[in-house]
Structures are given as structure tokens and as C-alpha cells.
Amino acid sequence: NAGVTQTPKFRILKIGQSMTLQCTQDMNHNYMYWYRQDPGMGLKLIYYSVGAGITDKGEVPNGYNVSRSTTEDFPLRLELAAPSQTSVYFCASKEDRMGNQPQHFGDGTRLSIL
């Protein structure tokens, strides 16, 4: 049982490049989340999904896109990388059988835009 797996662990991009951060979970959770964490700060929600085919914006969605074609996968897309998107990105999933279940987090992707 791997939990939440994020790839890659590290990436350096040039300004204007695009990339997809991958997130997959093997717990059959319907709820999935993408957060970013800037140095010394807490996590801020970018996008979330309550099930396959359903996504919604979080607190800081500008510059990002998501899709959710399967229960397992929730990729995050950066179309035109900007220095302000340098951050650590965390994916999380949650069982929704009971509304109070906690989120399970991946180990993060450290992204630098130069």
C-alpha cells in the first residue's frame, strides 16, 4: 500500500516552460487536493476534486490547471511557468465515507522556476 505518490520529487524549469506534476493514490479515495507551500508558510490550496470528472478551485488557482479522469490520478499542470510558482507542491487524498476523515499527503514535488 503506497498511499499518495508524487512525481517528480525535484524539477527545475525555465520561465515559460510547461510541465505536469503527477499524483496518484491507491486507497480508492474520492477526494484529492493540490497544495503549494512557500518557504516559512503554511499550505495553500490550489485545486481539489471530489471525484472523477469533478474539480474545483481553491485559494490560489491562477496559473494552474487540473484534471481528474480516474479515481487514482490527479495531475497538476503548469502551462507557462513563472518565478512566482517556485514552491513545494503537495498532493493529498481523503476518504469521504465519513466527512471527518483526515487527509493523507504525498512527499511533495520541489519545483524551481529560473
Next chain:
Amino acid sequence: DAKTTQPPSMDCAEGRAANLPCNHSTISGNEYVYWYRQIHSQGPQYIIHGLKNNETNEMASLIITEDRKSSTLILPHATLRDTAVYYCIVRVDNGNQFYFGTGTSLTVIP
């Protein structure tokens, strides 16, 4: 308006109890309080959560005040490996989003 308020940093002697407070005065009646910790910028690790009753598991205890406006996470016998940033988290407006805040950086001192 902050959903949660935590002291930015705390120290605790190794082997002693660490008591980490959190203020969540705007919490609604059916919202849970969750506690996570983050070690060396790894992914946040779930610790414990509760609604109104005190909770205990193998990692920690959670004390929630009767009015539910604040809570305290207790690590009964802190070790050096408990040095981390601890986040008190609540759901935002009963929706699908959670507010993390900036957490408390706990340093366990030998």
C-alpha cells in the same frame, strides 16, 4: 481573517510533555479540529482529530475546550524526533477546503 491562531514557536525539554495550543474561535458546531505535523518540509503527517470530546491515540492527546474555541495538542513524552512544525487545521466554511495557517515550530531540546 485567520481560521486558526497558533504561537509561531515553542521549545520543550526532551522527555517532558509538549503542550501546543491553538485558537479556533470561529469554528462552527459540526467542524472537526485536525492536527498535523511536518518534519523537514516532508509531507504533512496526520496526528489526531476531534470534535468536542478529548481524544487520545498512540501519538498524542487532544484536549478541546468546552466552548470549542481552542484546543491543545499534547505530546506526553517529547523526543528529539518530535521536532517539527505542528499545524492545527479546520475546515473552511463547512466546505471542502481546509485552512492550514503557519503552524507552531516545536523544538525539542536534549
